[in-house]
Amino acid sequence: MSGSRQPWMHLRPGAAALAAAACLAGTGAASAPTAVGPEARTIFLSGHSLLDHPLPDDLAALLEASGVAIIWDRQHGAGSSLRERVEGAGTDRDGRPTGPDGGLAGRAYDTLIVTEQHVLPAVLLWNDTVRQLRRLHDRLAAGHPQAVTYFYTPWMALDDKGDPRRWIAYERAAAPIWHCVAAAAGSDLAAKGRRDRIETVPAALALAELIARVTEGAGLPGFTGASVRETVELLVADDVHPTRLGSYYLALVVYVAITGRSPVGLRVPDDLAPERARALQDYVAQGLPEAALPDPDTCAAQLRAGGLDALWDYVERAHGRPEHGFLRAHWARLRQAVQRRWLLWRQPDWNPFRPTG
Known part of the structure; x- marks a missing residue:
């Protein structure tokens, strides 16, 4: 891999704050969740277990630690496809059914973070993901015309935590295709004169590159286990779901993507080892290995x-x-x-x- 790095985010620094301010101004047609402060964000998450707690809580804590007031809600469905959530399956953060509009209609959020099922070939063949992603984004944009949807890429299960090289290779191959899903869903927005956008948070690639770093590369402080398996298990609990530390890392990735800011120096959660959490902050601030993205x-x-x-x-x-x-x-x-x-x-x-x- 190249030694040069590319940032996680697609918004330039400051653009997220402008979008949030516009959202809070409102359009009169949608009901805006209320957040106060010099900078505020209203965020909606649509997903399954790979986007579950404690990631939303960590993201909220990171934003608040950087001086951003946040209001968030979600649509959660265990194992759900994007199509199922677009059609209303799932519950909000209080466990109530989100209803046929998926929880977005009539609401003004500036940011949507959304994911899909993780078996990429099946998704491409049968899930109609590009159209479903656009449908959900259009609901978001109806409440706020400058809103940004971030497609949070899901990852496959590891076939062998004692030797994650096949999984890393798969995720590196899958990453450009997931990028194409989001790019296709939002490809005509600018041409239509719209100010809303669909971007990608390469969560799957971020996790794969981190595991490559701690098992094959230079490592990170606090991430040397007695074996490759023990090192991987610091980040992945079973074969796919993140540990507490892994979830914090993914929250850092999302934070940088939606704000354009470095997380270095932000307060570490009390239930995490400071050395490891700080190492993850430093690592995320470096960005991803540079790679060309196809159309x-x-x-x-x-x-x-x-x-x-x-x-x-x-x-x-x-x-x-x-x-x-x-x-x-x-x-x-x-x-x-x-x-x-x-x-x-x-x-x-x-x-x-x-x-x-």
């Missing part, structure tokens, strides 16, 4: 040329076999291969990233 048409061409098969190799190992056993997982893989080839035969120009308008 959606390039992504689609790569998938048609066999990119889906390469992704399915890892999915079968990490998801299919543990859940269904080797024979059933392999049979499912063959069935999916036939379905994919039938799809491409019927639609040789298949493109799951086509703008939806």
Whole structure:
């Protein structure tokens, strides 16, 4: 990987504050959650267990520690797809059903943080994610025309925490495709004269690069376990869900993405080891390894040329076999291969990233 770094965020420093101020001014048509202070944010999270507590609490604490007043709510559905949440599945932060509008209609939030199910090949083939992401974003923008949606990329399960190299390679390959999902959903906003945007928070790649750093690279202070597995288990609890420390790290990634600010020096939660938390703050402030990001048409061409098969190799190992056993997982893989080839035969120009308008 290149030694140069790129920032986590897409907004320039200060743009988030301007967007928040515009949100609080309101449009008269939507009910704005009330937040007070020299700078304030109103944030809505739509997701499942990869975006669950304590990440929202850590994000709120980080914002408040940097002088930002925050009001937030959420739509949470365990294991839910984006389509299911767009259609109303899930509960808010108090456990109440969000209803058919997904909790956004008639509300003025300046920021939406949203994720999708994590099996990327299946998402591309069957979840209609680009259109569903745009539908949810349009609900957000109806309440605040300068709002920003951040697509929080989900990650696959680790097939072997004692040797995470296959998983790291998968997430590095998946990251540009997740980027294309968000890019396609928002591709025509500027051309239409709209000031709202859809951006990406590369959470999956961020986690993969951190695990690569602490298991293969120079390491970080406080992250040297007796084995690779023990080191990984500082960040990943089972095979996919973050530990308390892992969740804090991901909250740092989101914080930098939506504010454009460094988290270095912000107060560390009382239940975390200060040395590790400070090391994560410093690491996040450096940004991601620099990489070129493809456009959606390039992504689609790569998938048609066999990119889906390469992704399915890892999915079968990490998801299919543990859940269904080797024979059933392999049979499912063959069935999916036939379905994919039938799809491409019927639609040789298949493109799951086509703008939806």
